[in-house]
Amino acid sequence: MLIMLSFEVFSNDLLSIYKEALEKDPEFNSKKADLAISKEFLNQSRSNLMPQVRVNAGTNWNEYYQDRQLQNDYNTFSYGLNVSQPLFRLDKWFANKQAKENVEAAEAQFAYQQQNLIIRVTSAYFKVLSAKANLEAKIATEKALKNQYEAVLQRFNTGSVSRIELAEAKAALNRAESDKVQAEGNVDISFEELNSIVGRQVKLITPLNTSLEFKAPRTDIDNEVTKGLSANYLILEAKNRVEAADANTKSKTSNYLPKIDLSANANRRTSKQYTFDGVDSNIDLPFSIPEETENRIYSIQFSMPLFTSGLNNSQRRQALLQEVKTEEQLILIERGIVQEIRSLYTALRTAELNISSLKSAVESSKDALEATRVGYELNSRNLIDLLQAERNYSESINNLSQATYGFIVTSLQYKRAVGNLAPGDVIELNKQFK
Helix, strand or coil: HHHHHHHHHHHHHHHHHHHHHHHHHHHHHHHHHHHHHHHHHHHHHCCCCCCCCEEEEEEEEEEHHHCEEEEEEEEEEEEEEEEEEEECCHHHHHHHHHHHHHHHHHHHCCCHEEEEEEEHHHHHHHHHHHHHHHHHHHHHHHHHHHHHHHHHHHHHHHHCCHHHHHHHHHHHHHHHHHHHHHHHHHHHHHHHHHHHHHHCCCCCCCCCCCCCCCCCCCCHHHHHHHHHHHCCCHHHHHHHHHHHHHHHHHHHHHHEEEEEECCCCCCCCEEECCCCCEEECCCCCCCCCCCEEEEEEEEEEEECCCCCCCHHHHHHHHHHHHHHHHHHHHHHHHHHHHHHHHHHHHHHHHHHHHHHHHHHHHHHHHHHHHHHHHHHHHHCCCHHHHHHHHHHHHHHHHHHHHHHHHHHHHHHHHHHHCCCCCHHHHHHHHHECC
């Protein structure tokens, strides 16, 4: 049991869950399959430019009748070999180029999905930590208000406070207990997203070292936008899709051009025929009936469409429209990435200032709580002030935790937008856990 518990504690840090997600996350595995499918399409396209060899064979049972009388029956065996090689097929060559571009696009999409998995795992992980931080704050609030209620109850029994103050203390405690129950439920719910990624129940996770310093990037935002436009995997995928669409247009245009193929055929036929039109082959005839024949053909096949009832024109127009669509999608993605980089950059700078302010707020609310507690003992502050100070201190601690987790996730999203998010970032982040 101790070994199992130790393994559970060790295996549930951020890095181990990410490694497990690489194997078990169905969304990521489906994208991995998409990449493999694209590679198979490339193999199929490449085969259209390579030699093709086919073999055929057959056996026939023959019966010869005259005046409905069976005169002869025999077997005929045949087999053949066909070899063909495209010599001039621009349509297939451009189709192969299209398949290559689609593979590169699929690789870029897969790389993006790897980055996206980092974001999903980290977000789900910090949702759990966030829910736990909220629960800890609610537990601390409940404990403080429970102690406060017991103190007020003692003073009420001695006649030092009124029934109204006792009721206020009791109501505050009841609200704190209700908040704690809700927070406990939220912790269980927060685990479900993590469970759905790895396909099992995660029960324990390693907490983050909250004493870290969080700094937003200090680089020039215009330079970061330029990096993102050249390194973001969604943009790289879109660019490859544009190249693939261009190759498809050229392939459809090539349907107007001649097609030249080299072909070679060899066929051999063996027949056990002993009569010819009912005449016995054993008698003297001015000709012989061969039992085995062979035919060999070597040819260069030339074809060129003259009229296809508008099929080639329609396919070419469709390819051109598809190319326009992919170009517009590239522009849309580029604008979205620019917006995302700038927005996340501003969000990180704001989050850094917010964390700094919240750290000061924690210290201030702690000092305010101590001062209010002393004031209450000296009857210069009332119970409501004390209860509110307790709640403010607890909420400021919780807000700092939420801001910290949010900053980390936002920083990873920013790296993904710029295009430099890598598994090494998970390894470095994992070192910051207790």
